[in-house]
Amino acid sequence: MSLILGACRRSQFTAVCKYGYLRASATNPRRHASTETAAAATAASQLASAGGLVGFWQTLSNSTPVAYMQDALTQIHDYSGLPWWAAIVLSTFLFRSVVTLPLTIYQHKITARIEQIALEMPAIVEELKREAAMAKQKFKWSDKQTQIVYRRSIKKQWQNLIVRDNCHPMKTVIVLWGQIPLWIFQSVALRNLVYMLPDPTTLKAQIIATELTIGGIGWIPNLTVVDSSYILPVTLGLINLAIVELQTMTRTRPPTRLQNIANNCFRGLSVLMVPVACTVPSALCVYWVASSSFGLAQNLLLLSPEMRRAVGIPKTSTELERPYDQLWLKIQKRARLLDEAPADKPVTKV
Missing domain, CATH: 1.10.287 (Helix Hairpins)
Structure with missing residues (x-):
């Protein structure tokens, strides 16, 4: 405007x-x-x-998904009897448990299957090399023709394995297709509730906006104004950074150049969200902090081998056996509390 x-x-x-x-x-x-x-x-x-x-x-x-989200938020608040800040947190955990958690588990399953079929490729490659050498001699192919046939054969075998285990690499980003729309629709729905949209003249919109002015907690009693203490914006930035660093520290393989670029971009976005959160109503900040907190807890939970087996994620060679101990050691090492992680030191028998 x-x-x-x-x-x-x-x-x-x-x-x-x-x-x-x-x-x-x-x-x-x-x-x-x-x-x-x-x-x-x-x-x-x-x-x-x-x-x-x-x-x-x-x-x-004014879109239909946002209207449904507004109605769902209102129903959760009315039926739970919770103040608006708690209703926002409850709805966030509920929606993410229904939408993004199953997608995240499915994504981990796909990633594990891809890692497993990758272990089958070395033997297949060796067999294809022998077949290509035999075909070159039999049909008098040139080196270029042999390489073309060899590469096509490898690609076809890889595609056959992907079809066999139903683990197309594009499915590894399936979480984004659920998480991003959910984040957008709920953010816009909360903004509509704060500003009495799409129709400010209705009694329902005016009542909800009034409830939001007294539905806060502690230092933010009014959810329709910004958090002048900056506690929620800073907390949001720290949690998002923690998610990025958690994924970085639990990676067992050396990061590629593309992964390093992506990590730096996510770090930049995490920092950028802090000034953005300083300009929006506190209701949005409560939602963003709750959503990021759920994401952090979800990532920590799915590090556990026991939890991964319970939800059907196959075991892989890169899975951490003691993820929380190793994560704590890496945190200490990054904070320079330890010069060398104890796991890296040789064990001395007494």
Whole structure:
């Protein structure tokens, strides 16, 4: 909205300048006509871009998934009898348990299957090498023809293994297809509740907005205003950074260049979310912190070998046997509390 007002102010200013130029430039109309045309075109393009942004946001705010999410949040608050801050936390844990937790477990299963079929490839590659050498001699192929057939055979065998175990690599990002829409719809739904959207004139919207003003906790009694103490924004940034570092420290293989770039991007986004969270109502901050906390707890829980077997995730060679002990040692090592992890030291028999 501020973009529209700014564009309108600029168009008004352009109109004032236009008439000023007309009065003062009767002697040179062509020059100022071109200036007026350029200024008017600039103002029109700015207004159009601002209108497009606001139009997209309004469409999202009035969309059916957001309406269902608003209704679900209201129902959870009304039937639970909890204050709004607790209802937001409860709904976050409920939705993530129903949507993202099963997808995360499925993603881990796919990753484990891919790792298992990768162990079968060395033997297949050796057999294909022998077959390619025999075919080269039998059919008098050139080196280039042999390499083409060899590579096609490897690709086909890999695809056969993927089909056999139903573990296409694209499924390893399936969590994003559930988590990102859920995060967007719930964030927009909470914003609608705070600002009495899409219809501020309804009694229901006014009652919910009033309840949100007294539905906070501790230092944030009013969920419709920003957290001036910055406790929630900073907590959000720390939790998101903890998730990134947890995934980094529990990786058993050396990270690739692409993985390092991705980790740095996620670190940057975690830090960037802090100033963003400082500008939104506290209701959104409560949701974001609750969602990130669930994600951190989920990642920690799925490190456990016992839990992984319980949910059907196959055991792999890269799985940590004592994940929590090794994670704690890496944290100490990163904090320079230990010069060398005890696991790396040789055991001396007495």
